[in-house]
Amino acid sequence: MKNAMPDAENRLAAFKMFESTVEGALKYREKMLKGYEVFAKLNLDEINSTPKDAVLQIDKMTLFHYKPFVKNPTSPPVLIVYALMNKQYIMDIQQDKSFIKKLLELGLDVYIIDWGYATAEDRYITTEDYIEDYLGAAVDYIIETRAVPQITVAGKCQGGTFAAIYTVLHQEKIKNLVTIAAPFDFDINDGLLFRWSKFMNIDLLVKAYGNLPGELLNNVFIMLSPYNLAVGKYINVVNSFDDPQALGEFLRMEKWIFDSPDQAGENYRTWMKDLWQENKLIKGKFCLGDKKIDLKKITVPLLNVHGSKDNLIPESSSIPFNNLVSSKDKENWSFPVGHAGIVASTLSQKEIAPKIAAWVKDHSK
Amino acid sequence: MPNASYQKYFDAQKAMFEEWRNFMKANFFKDDREAEAAFFNPEEYFAKFKDAPQDFWKKAEDSYKAYQAIYELWKKLSEDKKIPDNKDMLEIYDEWARQFFSLLKDSVTPAMPGYMKDFAAKFVGEMESGNAMLSDYLKNWSASAETLNNAFRDSVSKGPKGYIDFLNIWQENYEKTFGKLLNSPTYGKEMEFWRLLKASLDRFIKYDIAARKFSSRLGEIMQDATKQTLEDYVDMHAKGTQPKTFEEFYKYWARMVSDSYQKVLSSDDISTLAGNMVDAMSQFKIEFDKLCEMYLSVLPIPKNSDMDALYKTVYELKKELRALKQEVRANEKRNA
Structure with a gap:
């Protein structure tokens, strides 16, 4: 075996590598040690801290109204409907990245649904209950108390799908529909969740668990990128151990990621079987209780926003929605962000929230 | 004499359970105490599969060990100034492979979901103990000893892929033998209890096998990616474009692992393994919950x-x- 480099050069290269390695190891250790100090001083209270009032409570669902930031906010109000799988406070994860705060600063009047945490007694709650009874009650409450004929509904992820189904049934109450990273076409090839869902026996899971445990769903999400999500990110975060800002951001996200409510069994059954496995919604075969859901009935202005880096709900699942509705005023917006980043990132602060707010204001006249 | 016949049948059933207990002791439990616990107090034994997830610090510490292990690998490559050839690469790879199972045990396993940790730990333990464990496995199944023996030997040399082949044969044998016994009818005053106990053990074994197959497949992906990284390193070193610092090397390796996962996780093969594991887990939970209810039925709750x-x-x-x-x-x- 011959040497690749002359001896002197070899020795110098070896020394430099040794130096960089020792230096790297020392820095790593130092960061780990500093981390304990930074951890002790960290305050995560910023999560979900934009001022708001609980205005309606039905069973475990709470409707919150954010205190407007401007004297005369845009009317009609906007109701944000989040998914059941994670908590809605990702949209208010910290003050300098709060999607909600940005909408308020830009003059919107914002309500949000917190679905709460399903417990064993909720296992029989159906998709129809969530959409007609809980979401429906929230919409009615806003319309009645604010004395407006219609409101804008903005749904994130599963909340977007719910908002669309609600709009089909109660279009007279909806001024505009905004969907953010929402799945509509479930028969796609570029999303692991979509692929895996076809191999799951949903009835058996519901029979075994009643409600689907949030921890089980977290494990599924980790499996989307096992090394990065179970090991890699905990190695990389050490680089931020001496940076309270970066570490704070990491820990807030970490708290949100693992704060996954259990899923009410009956709703989960319908959601997974009818939509994820059989793709009934875009085939026009989905029924909410005994009501057939025909997306073509939607005629209200539609803004469909999605992320090109979204690996949970790839935009190929969101984009087709616009072709299925009859709305004349409809737009598809794509941003280079992921599923959380679409509502909790620098780009969402600088570009996505301002553009959505402008669209809503423009369509509220 | 009907009573004598009944006694014989009863004794036969007792003998069957005794044999089954020995089998479980030999293959699934660390010691007598653990086997006894699983057999007579399954709620206590299975409770450990409901561990809470590791806290953040534990994950960070364990991740650091993984980082160190891959660093050792890189150090070997970078300290050797000659251009590594395929023989060097294989030697280094073998050394890494020897460390692989301790790496799995120390760093990957703690980051796994609570209920999978024990399965993963058992998988690693079995691979480490090799032939010693093999003889235990085979003493109950002398009829298929040769096939299993070959399969297990292959699994040691072929790594996780060979281990999955071994598990397939094991499962086939199990379903033809003990699986049938565990699903056979019971009788007597406590027939439902015995049925549930047998069914729970059967579903647990099936879940165990499904989880091992799934985690082995994940292990295989990591091994392949590491092997590929080393091959790439040989090529890059020849061109002088190899990662110059450990950080660069780690990033390259981590990207290879992630890319490999992305490629493989979308395959039908792993989707089927994942689906089978979830189904087996559900089946086990359904039977075991019934058994727990039966245990609790005497209590006023x-x-x-x-x-x-x-x-x-x-x-x-x-x-x-x-x-x-x-x-x-x-x-x-x-x-x-």
């Missing part, structure tokens, strides 16, 4: 099945109440 009936009633009442409230509101609005 409501059980899940009692509560489910109550939940259904509560759900229906709540729904009715919501509808009535809505009707009242509509009436008030009309009359206003």
Whole structure:
């Protein structure tokens, strides 16, 4: 075996590598040690801290109204409907990245649904209950108390799908529909969740668990990128151990990621079987209780926003929605962000929230 | 003499359970105490599969070990100034492979979901103990000893892929032998208890096998990616474009691992393994929950099945109440 480099050069290269390695190891250790100090001083209270009032409570669902930031906010109000799988406070994860705060600063009047945490007694709650009874009650409450004929509904992820189904049934109450990273076409090839869902026996899971445990769903999400999500990110975060800002951001996200409510069994059954496995919604075969859901009935202005880096709900699942509705005023917006980043990132602060707010204001006249 | 026949049949059933207990002791449990616990107090034994997830610090510490292990690998490559050839690469790879299972045990396993940790630990333990464990496995199945022996030997040399082949044969044998016994009819005053106990053990074994197959496949991906990284390193070193610092090397390796996962996770093969594991887990939980209820039936406490009936009633009442409230509101609005 011959040497690749002359001896002197070899020795110098070896020394430099040794130096960089020792230096790297020392820095790593130092960061780990500093981390304990930074951890002790960290305050995560910023999560979900934009001022708001609980205005309606039905069973475990709470409707919150954010205190407007401007004297005369845009009317009609906007109701944000989040998914059941994670908590809605990702949209208010910290003050300098709060999607909600940005909408308020830009003059919107914002309500949000917190679905709460399903417990064993909720296992029989159906998709129809969530959409007609809980979401429906929230919409009615806003319309009645604010004395407006219609409101804008903005749904994130599963909340977007719910908002669309609600709009089909109660279009007279909806001024505009905004969907953010929402799945509509479930028969796609570029999303692991979509692929895996076809191999799951949903009835058996519901029979075994009643409600689907949030921890089980977290494990599924980790499996989307096992090394990065179970090991890699905990190695990389050490680089931020001496940076309270970066570490704070990491820990807030970490708290949100693992704060996954259990899923009410009956709703989960319908959601997974009818939509994820059989793709009934875009085939026009989905029924909410005994009501057939025909997306073509939607005629209200539609803004469909999605992320090109979204690996949970790839935009190929969101984009087709616009072709299925009859709305004349409809737009598809794509941003280079992921599923959380679409509502909790620098780009969402600088570009996505301002553009959505402008669209809503423009369509509220 | 009907009583004598009954006694013989009863003794036969007892003998079968004794044999089964020995089999479980030999293959699934660390010692007599653990086997006894699983057999007579399954709720205690299975409780450990419900561990809470590791806290953040534990994950960070364990991740650091993984980082160190891959660093050692890189150090070997970078300290050797000659251009590595394929022989060097294989030697280094072998050394890494020897460390692989301790790496899995120390760093990857703690980051796994609680209920999978023990399965993963057992998988690693078995691979490490090799032939010693093999003889234990085979003493119960002398009829298929040779096939299993070959398969297990292959699994040691072929790594996780060979281990999956071995598990397939093991499962086939199990289903033809003990699986049948565990699903055979029971009788007597406590027949339902024995049926549930046997069914729970059967579903647990099936879940165990499914989880091992799935985690082995994940291990295989990591091994392949590491092997590929080393091959790439040989090529890059020849061109002088190899990662110059450990950080660069780690990033390259981590990207290779992630890319490999992305490629493989979308395959039908791993989707099927994942689906089978989830199904097996559900089947086990269903049977084991029934068994737990039977254990608890002597206590004056409501059980899940009692509560489910109550939940259904509560759900229906709540729904009715919501509808009535809505009707009242509509009436008030009309009359206003």
